[in-house]
Structures are given as structure tokens and as C-alpha cells.
Amino acid sequence: MATKKITITVPEELLESIRSRVDARGVSAYITEAAAGRDAVDKLGELSAGLQEEYGALTDEELRATDEWLAEIDAKHDALRAGVEVTHDSGQAAA
Numbered sequence: 001m002a003t004k005k006i007t008i009t010v011p012e013e014l015l016e017s018i019r020s021r022v023d024a025r026g027v028s029a030y031i032t033e034a035a036a037g038r039d040a041v042d043k044l045g046e047l048s049a050g051l052q053e054e055y056g057a058l059t060d061e062e063l064r065a066t067d068e069w070l071a072e073i074d075a076k077h078d079a080l081r082a083g084v085e086v087t088h089d090s091g092q093a094a095a
Helices: 012-019 026-055 060-081
Strands: none
Touching: 012 026
């Protein structure tokens, strides 16, 4: 990826905090990573707004179904972290 050098202004306390975690060459990478994260969140917000405009807001039923689906995914991740083998369909321990 091509890069471009820019000048930014940040509060001294923030720069000192960042510098305490990285070497001098890492400040740019640290700020780039933070900006990339913010950019991704902004893009997701734009996508969400566009989908809501085109298809309408999610219903309470759709939100509940999504919450259940995410809870199942969280349970699978918790099981994997605990060293339990899980299947991709049910989340139950494999036999």
C-alpha cells in the first residue's frame, strides 16, 4: 500500500502516552492503526444507515434472533477457548 507523509496535531499528553508504548518509528504505525480502526467503524455506520434507509429498521423479532445467534457464536468461542472441540452446526462438543 502506498503511503503519504502528513503532519497532524495531537495533544502533548496523548503523544507522550503513545511514545511510552512504542519506539519512535512506531508512533506512525500506532496512529495509522487507530485511524484505520475508526475508518472501519465509520464505514460500517454508513453501511448500516444505507441498509436501514433501503430496507427499514430491524424488527424486535429480528433483533432477538440476532442476539440469540450472537450468543451461540459467543458460546462456541468460549468452548474453543476452554479447549472443547465444537461442531460447526450445533456448537455442541464433538463425539
